[in-house]
Amino acid sequence: MSDTCSHTNKIDDFKCTVASSEALSDRIGWLTVRCRVLAERILPGTCVMVFPSDSNDPLLGRPFAVADVDINKGELSVCYMVIGRGTEMILRMSPGSEVRLRGPFGVPLPSVGGKINIAAGGAGIATFLCFAKKYPEKTADIFLGIPGRGYEKYAARISELLPKVRIFTDDGIFGEGNSMFKVLPKGLGESERIWSCGPPGFLKALKKHYEDEPDKLYFSLDKRMACGYGGCMGCVVETVNGQKRICADQSLFRADEVTDYGN
Ligand SMILES: Cc1cc2nc3c(=O)[nH]c(=O)nc-3n(C[C@H](O)[C@H](O)[C@H](O)COP(=O)(O)OP(=O)(O)OC[C@H]3O[C@@H](n4cnc5c(N)ncnc54)[C@H](O)[C@@H]3O)c2cc1C
Ligand code: FES
Incomplete structure (x- = not known):
């Protein structure tokens, strides 16, 4: 065609x-x-x-x-x-x-030198799929949490694109168990990071999990958007460094820079 x-x-x-x-x-x-x-x-x-x-x-x-x-x-x-x-x-x-x-x-994900772990809930993995596919050598572990039954086709699609993804299901019907929090790495190295995206409750739980090393945890946040080009201020996130527009200023927010978990 x-x-x-x-x-x-x-x-x-x-x-x-x-x-x-x-x-x-x-x-x-x-x-x-x-x-x-x-x-x-x-x-x-x-x-x-x-x-x-x-x-x-x-x-x-x-x-x-x-x-x-x-x-x-x-x-x-x-x-x-x-x-x-x-x-x-x-x-x-x-x-x-x-x-x-x-x-x-939006601001492309940084092509960093360190080791990136990805933790995502539901469709939040979408944000990182292109990065993980393009830079497999920079992507360490990939954790995805989904409800379970009824999500088999979705899990298969993500596994096809990212063969090393580790899937966790709320109902434990398939995947590696019912919670990624049991296996998420802690005591991260100097240049190691966790990039995350998902529902606000999931991001809050991650922040708690990494409360001893909040500088290692980064959020990709969803906000309501109108223009997509930095003009309407619709997608502003409040940070310790002032307001940042998701569409124009910043793609990833360090967990200790924000109190906002997105929509
Ligand atoms: C930069 C950016 C990237 C995104 N990427 C993805 C993605 O890859 N995959 C994905 O599933 N979603 C993503 N979202 C969220 C997605 O845009 C919304 O879920 C979608 O616009 C809802 O449209 P709707 O018409 O179905 O819902 P609406 O009828 O507009 O709203 C239905 C419900 O969804 C809520 N909602 C609306 N917009 C958002 C939003 N931006 N974030 C969270 N909740 C919202 C509303 O408050 C309402 O409760 C992204 C959002 C942003 C800002
Ligand atoms: S969507 Fe308009 S400023 Fe970001």
Whole structure:
């Protein structure tokens, strides 16, 4: 199929073609779109806004981390929790239909020298998928917590992309047990880090777990977004260094820099 992506205006909106839209559990969707120009611009940790409709209802795009890029096919994917109207509409998109994406936005994940461990809850792993795929040598252990039954397809997709992911399920039906907190490394080395993303309760529990070494723990936070380009101040996080915009200033926040755990 030809690449039907076209650049629609100067603020980096792209008309893309839906390659596939799948449910990987009753609450997790995976959308793959074809747009070579946009796919080639993605750096690990950057995001796109997916517009659920062309009719301006809903008006705002929904922000998601880019979970995967296939440069050969000119495709990119997002992985998302289905929680409201916008994500329900995205889940219903049909292959071959047109969808508008804006991006990429956000600050790419730093290409650090030390050892990175990843701890994610639910769809939070999406933020780190491109990084872990691109830099396997920099990524130490990857921990993912999910509910369990009904999430087998999702677990299989993540394991396919990140063969060394360690999966934990709340119900203990599959994976390595019911809590990653029993095995998360502590006493981290000087250049070792934990990068994390997930629901606020999960991030709070991580902060408690690492209360003796909060400088080693970093959060990727979700906030409500409108513009994606630093203009609306909608995505501000309060930090000890002042307000930071997720879309323009900072992608990762040290646990002891913030009291905000995102939305
Ligand atoms: C930079 C960034 C990257 C993100 N990446 C991902 C990702 O890779 N995968 C993923 O599943 N989600 C991600 N999110 C969250 C995602 O954008 C929201 O869940 C989504 O916009 C909700 O759209 P909706 O129309 O379905 O829900 P709405 O109908 O708008 O809202 C339904 C419920 O979801 C809550 N909600 C709305 N927006 C957010 C938000 N930004 N964060 C948390 N809760 C929200 C609302 O308070 C409400 O309770 C990201 C958010 C940001 C800011
Ligand atoms: S979304 Fe507008 S400033 Fe970040």
